[in-house]
Amino acid sequence: MPRKVFTSKVYEHKVVLVTGGCSGIGRALVLRFAQAGARLVIFDLQQTELDSLLQLVRDQHNVEALGLCCDVADPLAVQQAVAQVLEQFGGIDVLVNNAGISHRSSFAETELGVFERVMAVNYFGALHCTKAALESLITRRGQIIVLSSLSVYAPLLYRSAYNASKHALHGLFETLRYELNGSGVNVMLVCPGFTATDLRKNALVGSVTLANQPPLAMRKLASARDVAESIYRGAIKRKSLLVLDNVDWRARLLARYFPRLFERVLLPRMSRLKARRP
Numbered sequence: 001m002p003r004k005v006f007t008s009k010v011y012e013h014k015v016v017l018v019t020g021g022c023s024g025i026g027r028a029l030v031l032r033f034a035q036a037g038a039r040l041v042i043f044d045l046q047q048t049e050l051d052s053l054l055q056l057v058r059d060q061h062n063v064e065a066l067g068l069c070c071d072v073a074d075p076l077a078v079q080q081a082v083a084q085v086l087e088q089f090g091g092i093d094v095l096v097n098n099a100g101i102s103h104r105s106s107f108a109e110t111e112l113g114v115f116e117r118v119m120a121v122n123y124f125g126a127l128h129c130t131k132a133a134l135e136s137l138i139t140r141r142g143q144i145i146v147l148s149s150l151s152v153y154a155p156l157l158y159r160s161a162y163n164a165s166k167h168a169l170h171g172l173f174e175t176l177r178y179e180l181n182g183s184g185v186n187v188m189l190v191c192p193g194f195t196a197t198d199l200r201k202n203a204l205v206g207s208v209t210l211a212n213q214p215p216l217a218m219r220k221l222a223s224a225r226d227v228a229e230s231i232y233r234g235a236i237k238r239k240s241l242l243v244l245d246n247v248d249w250r251a252r253l254l255a256r257y258f259p260r261l262f263e264r265v266l267l268p269r270m271s272r273l274k275a276r277r278p
Contacts, residue, residue: 009037010036010236011033011036011037011038011093011094012036012037012038013037013038013039014038014039014093014094015038015039015041015085015089015090015091015092015093015094016033016038016039016040016041016093016094016096017041017042017043017082017085017092017094017095017096017129017133018030018033018040018041018042018043018096018098019043019044019070019072019096019097019098019099019125019126019129020043020044020072020098020099020100021040021042021043021044021053021067021096021098022042022044022046022049022050022053023044023049024224025098025147025192025224025227025228025231026042026044026096026098026099027053027224028224028225028227028228029096029098029228029231029232030042030053030057031056031057031061031225031228032225032228032229032231032232033094033232034057034060034061034063034065035061036232037061037063038063038094039063039064039065039089040057040063040064040065040066041065041066041067041068041085041089041092042054042065042066042067042068043068043070043072043081043099043129044067044069044070044099045069045070045071046069047069050067050068050069051067053067054066054067064089066084066085066088066089068081068084068085072099072121072124072125072126072128072129073117073120073121073124073125073128074128075124075128075131078125078128078129078132079128079132081132082129082132082133083132086136091136091139091140092133092136092137092140092142093137093140093142093143094142094143094144094145094235095129095130095133095137095142095143095144095145096145096147097125097126097129097130097144097145097146097147097169098145098147099121099122099125099126100121100122100125100147100165101117101118101121101122101162102118102159102162103118103158103159103161103162104158104159105158106158106160107160110160110161114161115160115161115164118161118162118164118165119161119164119165119168122162122165122166122168122169123165123168123169123172126146126169126172126173127172130144130173130176137185138180138183138184138185141183141184141185142185142186143185143186143187143188143235143238144173144176144185144186144187144188145188145190145231145235146169146173146187146188146189146190147190147192148166148169148170148189148190148191149162149163149166149191149192150191150192150193150194151163151166152166152167152170152191153191153243169189170189173187173189174187174189177240186235186238186239186240187240188234188235188238188239188240188241188242189240189241189242190231190234190242190244191241191242191243191244192222192227192244193222193244194221194222222244227244230242230244
């Protein structure tokens, strides 16, 4: 894909931290920023996958990279990891809050622990990382990129905890954007549609265990690479909101202005869970 010359230098030597960076959209973003010459920091829970990805970006893109095992839901672990990043790289230019988990279970059948775990990773994980990196981001007039979801516009059945966590992210980061007005820090919320990642495969069920059923079939899935490219281009333009083109505009329109029609026609199709509910 051709790119303008000036865009290829925007992130050269910049320090980019990606949480949940070993799979899906996170991995694709790591590779895209590595291609742009950024210095990479990757937070993930799997050391083997971290080591493999670090070797890949070093070999293929000849960039400096650091991988740290870090549970973003643990505030102390995040503080220690970010301190290590600041010590080694001197600062953070871009924070990508990508780490996330989902679940597939009705509200009535979902234990409290599932809500707590989903919020701990999806919401508090982004909060912890942003808190720890904020001073450096302000100093460097950097960027905060937050992975949200189409569920902010069109809720998905049997994902109440996931939907709630994404709404919470908007409440937090839209407020932060206003508070940072004039600081030079860009806050971009990203809302992708259905994407081919491990998020669906590794979804929790109602009892805080991984679902043992295969991922639900979707008619159209965007590739993680295409989503990452769109996010990268949105970041270059320092957008405040990026709703990707794989978010169905009809769902957004009906959910907002014709909710009953949305519930009857589109919601069952989008959720694809009624017949296979746990």
